[in-house]
Amino acid sequence: MKRLRPRIPGRSLVVALPYLWLLVFFVAPFVIVLKISFSDVDMAIPPYRPLFDWYAQHALAIRLNFNNYAFLFTDRLYIDAFLNSVKVAFVSTIFCLLLGYPMAYGMARAAPRTRNILLLLVVLPFWTSQLLRVYAWIGLLKANGVINNVLMGLGVIHSPLTMLYTPFAMYVGIVYSYLPFVILPLYANIEKMDWQLLEAALDLGCRPWQAFYKITLPLSRNGILAGSMLVFIPAVGEFVIPTLLGGPNSLMIGRILWDEFFSNRDWPVASAVAILMLLLLVPFMMWYQSIQARETAGP
Amino acid sequence: MNRRNSVFVLTCLAFGYAFLYVPIVSMVVFSFNASKLVTVWDAANSPTLRWFYALLGDDEILGAAWTSLKVALTNATGAVILGLLAGYGLARFPKFRGRVSLAAMTTAPLVMPEVITGLSLLLMFVALEQGIGWPAGRGVGTMIMAHMTFSMAYVTVVVQSRLATFDLSLEEAAMDLGARPLKVFFVITLPIILPAILSGWLLAFTLSWDDLVISSFTSGPGSNTLPMVVYSKVRLGVSPEVNALATLTITAVTIIVVGASLWMARAKRIADAH
Numbered sequence: 001m002k003r004l005r006p007r008i009p010g011r012s013l014v015v016a017l018p019y020l021w022l023l024v025f026f027v028a029p030f031v032i033v034l035k036i037s038f039s040d041v042d043m044a045i046p047p048y049r050p051l052f053d054w055y056a057q058h059a060l061a062i063r064l065n066f067n068n069y070a071f072l073f074t075d076r077l078y079i080d081a082f083l084n085s086v087k088v089a090f091v092s093t094i095f096c097l098l099l100g101y102p103m104a105y106g107m108a109r110a111a112p113r114t115r116n117i118l119l120l121l122v123v124l125p126f127w128t129s130q131l132l133r134v135y136a137w138i139g140l141l142k143a144n145g146v147i148n149n150v151l152m153g154l155g156v157i158h159s160p161l162t163m164l165y166t167p168f169a170m171y172v173g174i175v176y177s178y179l180p181f182v183i184l185p186l187y188a189n190i191e192k193m194d195w196q197l198l199e200a201a202l203d204l205g206c207r208p209w210q211a212f213y214k215i216t217l218p219l220s221r222n223g224i225l226a227g228s229m230l231v232f233i234p235a236v237g238e239f240v241i242p243t244l245l246g247g248p249n250s251l252m253i254g255r256i257l258w259d260e261f262f263s264n265r266d267w268p269v270a271s272a273v274a275i276l277m278l279l280l281l282v283p284f285m286m287w288y289q290s291i292q293a294r295e296t297a298g299p
Numbered sequence: 300m301n302r303r304n305s306v307f308v309l310t311c312l313a314f315g316y317a318f319l320y321v322p323i324v325s326m327v328v329f330s331f332n333a334s335k336l337v338t339v340w341d342a343a344n345s346p347t348l349r350w351f352y353a354l355l356g357d358d359e360i361l362g363a364a365w366t367s368l369k370v371a372l373t374n375a376t377g378a379v380i381l382g383l384l385a386g387y388g389l390a391r392f393p394k395f396r397g398r399v400s401l402a403a404m405t406t407a408p409l410v411m412p413e414v415i416t417g418l419s420l421l422l423m424f425v426a427l428e429q430g431i432g433w434p435a436g437r438g439v440g441t442m443i444m445a446h447m448t449f450s451m452a453y454v455t456v457v458v459q460s461r462l463a464t465f466d467l468s469l470e471e472a473a474m475d476l477g478a479r480p481l482k483v484f485f486v487i488t489l490p491i492i493l494p495a496i497l498s499g500w501l502l503a504f505t506l507s508w509d510d511l512v513i514s515s516f517t518s519g520p521g522s523n524t525l526p527m528v529v530y531s532k533v534r535l536g537v538s539p540e541v542n543a544l545a546t547l548t549i550t551a552v553t554i555i556v557v558g559a560s561l562w563m564a565r566a567k568r569i570a571d572a573h
Contacts, residue, residue, distance in 0.1 A: 018385035022404040025448040029419035046425045102311035106304045127552045129509040132545045135533045136322035145338045237412020254414045274415045289406045
């Protein structure tokens with residue numbers, strides 16, 4: 001029998017509205033960023049020269065210049081910031097996985113009632129403003145902050161440790177902010193796992209670690225990859241955490257873009273930075289999308 | 300069946316939850332501290348509600364909160380409409396032209412670094428203003444459009460995943476009994492996915508209420524949002540008023556999230572009983 005499907009009149013109308021919206025507000029802006037990244041900075045409003053000019057009404061002149069890109073590749077600052085951002089995002093992703101995986105695993109194996117409470121406790125910080133949660137670390141890490149006060153009160157240290165405005169603080173902030181993003185997809189993945197496979201392996205004489213390595217880990221591959229992408233991609237362009245916790249010397253590309261735009265008012269260079277960041281991240285986004293498609297398609 | 304967690308896993312859980320909650324709890328505790336230094340406890344005068352009163356008398360914060368509220372409410376409603384349409388289309392229409400690109404466009408905003416989204420939207424608003432004169436200037440309107448663009452992606456995911464686990468036979472039964480497609484949608488589909496729509500709305504509201512980066516790019520003079528004011532206060536260190544604001548925020552979030560999950564657990568129990 002042919003399966004009946006509810007047919008909404010004008011199916012195309014249903015998807016047309018969100019489709020057009022995203023085309024106008026998500027895709028078109030990138031074309032404009034690309035265009036501006038090839039133009040000259042100008043002391044005008046807006047501060048860039050048009051790319052196309054009509055000479056005497058009939059000749060179209062296109063001034064495409066690669067100066068902005070050349071500039072990014074000649075100044076060490078930008079290259080270092082790019083490399084550093086990738087490194088920081090990568091290391092943070094590893095730490096998120098190292099802490100998030102056992103947590104998601106423990107949640108998935110807890111009794112159903114406990115599981116719901118544990119899940120709620122992971123979701124709750126996710127609903128609280130990231131800015132405020134990052135701010136909380138300033139109070140903990142600063143020279144006369146909570147951690148130093150407690151350690152000095154206990155006599156562990158005699159002079160305060162410098163933690164705020166260091167790379168350490170930045171890593172803590174990123175791992176802290178993005179931890180729920182790695183726990184949730186991992187939990188969703190591990191929860192669906194067939195535990196009998198693990199028991200079979202143990203019955204057949206596998207050691208627990210071996211069984212984990214051979215059964216659980218490969219089965220949760222999609223969860224690991226999805227969680228990693230949810231941390232890595234946004235962390236490369238992170239702005240708030242490096243600025244508030246990393247101090248003035250933290251070289252992150254998201255900060256460079258912000259400063260070029262807001263402090264230097266150099267829109268073309270900011271655009272070129274954005275385009276290079278996109279070129280770096282788009283392969284990861286496509287990878288993420290294919291993982292998601294596989295996960296929703298089911299076994 | 301042995302479902303006990305090992306000592307290692309339990310240790311990780313304990314450490315992980317401590318890591319998640321120590322900063323939040325400490326921020327809340329110190330919001331009742333009388334000292335301006337925030338983290339140095341003034342035992343003589345604390346606990347006090349001093350900073351809560353200061354917060355409620357701060358016109359800059361109140362004005363920004365009002366702007367944020369206007370943006371977040373409009374954004375959440377608009378994002379739910381767009382996200383419901385996109386999520387319904389992706390979940391229910393197996394094949395249509397542009398399906399792959401729609402799926403890509405609704406996934407990308409979830410991971411796109413905010414500085415890129417913010418910059419590109421602003422540059423487009425400027426180019427549009429130059430080209431066709433709309434939108435004239437930047438402010439609440441441009442912020443709402445920008446927020447709707449990334450929050451609708453989240454609503455789409457929530458709606459789509461709810462529809463994917465939903466029993467199609469209910470819709471089919473209604474059709475067999477002669478209900479017209481639109482009636483099926485409003486009488487059967489919509490009530491069943493209502494919890495998903497509600498959580499999508501709350502999510503869109505929260506994303507907008509908390510957003511700093513995209514708002515900073517797309518706002519105009521005089522339309523500062525709450526996160527923008529908070530950011531300018533905390534960029535140079537701690538501020539006791541921000542601790543008070545954090546306590547209020549966390550209390551509200553806890554009540555709403557716990558309330559909503561209890562309500563949804565109940566709705567699920569009723570649905571399962573049928």
